[in-house]
Amino acid sequence: MMSKHDVGIHNAEKKTIMNQALTFEQGPIRPPSEAGSLLIRVTRNCPWNRCAFCGTYRGQKFSRRSIEEIKADVDAAKNVADRIKELSWQIGDGGDLTQRVLTQVVHDAGLPDAFRSVALWLASGGDTVFLQDANSLMLSTESLLQVLNHIRKTFPRVERITSYARARTLKGKSVEDYTALKAAGLTRLHVGMESGSDRVLKMINKGSTAQDLIDGGRKVVQAGVSLCLYIMPGIGGVELSREHALESARVVSAINPDYVRFRSLYVRRRSDLVDMVQEGRFEPPSEDEMVREIRTIVENISGVTTTLVSDHILNLLEEVEGKLPEDKERMLAVIDDYLSLSDDDRLLFQLGRRGGAIRGMDDFRLPGVRARLEAARLQIESETPGGLQEYIHAIKTRFV
Ligand code: SF4
Structure with missing residues (x-):
């Protein structure tokens, strides 16, 4: 019977694979522009953690990770990337990250999260890395240099490495x-x-x-x-x-x-x-x-x-x-x-934008859009105790 780490792995290889790390740590956030990046956690949480508007790391203690731990995570990401490649060979896709391989890895609930992360990263080009968490510059320059060098050596295709500070x-x-x-x-x-x-x-x-x-x-x-x-x-x-x-x-x-x-x-x-x-x-x-x-x-x-x-x-x-x-x-x-725009139209625009019906002013001015938003507004005002403003605010809570 196959274990959850054994996808696409021949029996003869099992002993070696079982000794390889196939998971690595990931923090909670990254910038939206780094959605396609491999996330490598070099520190945990935020060393400040006191900004009035922020609750991301509330109750979590900041710590630096050792260079050995970070390098081991980079190596684990490489092991996972290699396993995905082997899977591709085994199903006849020549080692490429085809849609079939991606679908198999992403939808296999038995695999560690790291497989999904690495597969999606490779699908995005596999050339960008984001160092987590909130303030990687807390590491000494010497330590950061070691991390960067190890990433570049392990993944020579990486062209962009970014971080919060x-x-x-x-x-x-x-x-x-x-x-x-x-x-x-x-x-x-x-x-x-x-x-x-x-x-x-x-x-x-x-x-x-x-x-x-x-x-x-x-x-x-x-x-x-x-x-x-x-x-x-x-x-x-x-x-x-x-x-x-x-x-x-x-x-x-x-x-x-x-x-x-x-x-x-x-x-x-x-x-x-x-x-x-x-x-x-x-x-x-x-x-x-x-x-x-x-x-x-x-x-x-x-x-x-x-x-x-x-x-x-x-x-x-x-x-x-x-x-x-x-x-x-x-x-x-x-x-x-x-x-x-008039006061009423600005509210309709907000309703359309927050509700996903429009993205900008050009959409708002398309024939029939304003009438549809007006109809939605009448319905919302008849059904929502707090009225339209309350409704729009409630939609925004889904974005955060
Ligand atoms: S994560 Fe950023 S915004 Fe949040 S408390 Fe730390 S420094 Fe402030």
């Missing part, structure tokens, strides 16, 4: 450190900037300042490592909305990161921000106020060649994407087009 930690390494990391294969760092306003950063207990971001970000950019900053529209609340937008634009202008990604605020249940809202210490801005913040940010970023990205469903206007400075006017026009 905190602003405070970012500034603790030198340009020389980042230059060495880049040479070893580190291609991009994802940093949760949230805001460029020190008052906002303090309010949300981010544990870093705008100057930390600028100092650390500039070193990364100078070394030629790609930098992606995440701004959270809405995190200044109603009170600090404009300052949040203006200061965020100032910090981006001072750093010139390759990417800025918007992640509009959603007040999560397992976060301190919920308490702040309930105690009246924080008033979340409306959807329209967050759109206006994004407008202020886009308008006021200057002197950079950054690409702005809205690749998260929490952002109302996903069409606000493009490279600065050439796409600035087009992005502002998208925002102005939305803001020029």
Whole structure:
């Protein structure tokens, strides 16, 4: 009888295979842009774990993993990739990751999760790796170099290795450190900037300042490592909305990161921000106020060649994407087009976007779309005690 690790394995090989590690650790999150990456966990959880809006690692203790553990995980991923290849040979698909092999691996509930992860990674090209969890730069540069070298040696096809990093930690390494990391294969760092306003950063207990971001970000950019900053529209609340937008634009202008990604605020249940809202210490801005913040940010970023990205469903206007400075006017026009709608139509747009019926302003203006959304609105208002706003909010809870 075959064990759950024995898929496609001949009996003669069993002894060897049983001695190979076929599982490896994976943390809970990665950026959406790393959906196709192999996840290699180099630390566990978050060393800060105090941001008011974040509950991802709540109650979890931070730890560094040893180099031996991390290397063993990389080796396990390689073992799994080899097993998948052997399976492909055995069923006559020549060692290729065909749809048949992918389907067999992904749908075999008896296999460790690692098979699914590696198969999907290989199907995405097998050339990108993301180092988990929240702040891989907590490892010494020497340790990170060892990890990067081992990944590149084990998987020579890997072209991109990226990671999350905190602003405070970012500034603790030198340009020389980042230059060495880049040479070893580190291609991009994802940093949760949230805001460029020190008052906002303090309010949300981010544990870093705008100057930390600028100092650390500039070193990364100078070394030629790609930098992606995440701004959270809405995190200044109603009170600090404009300052949040203006200061965020100032910090981006001072750093010139390759990417800025918007992640509009959603007040999560397992976060301190919920308490702040309930105690009246924080008033979340409306959807329209967050759109206006994004407008202020886009308008006021200057002197950079950054690409702005809205690749998260929490952002109302996903069409606000493009490279600065050439796409600035087009992005502002998208925002102005939305803001020029009547109050009723903006709500219908939100309903359509959140409900998945439309993706942008062009969809909203297609013949018959507005009438269908109006009919849906009437039905929702007759059936939902809290009305349309409540209904739209409830849909958003499914996104997080
Ligand atoms: S640094 Fe990141 S992971 Fe850690 S608490 Fe803040 S937002 Fe969450």
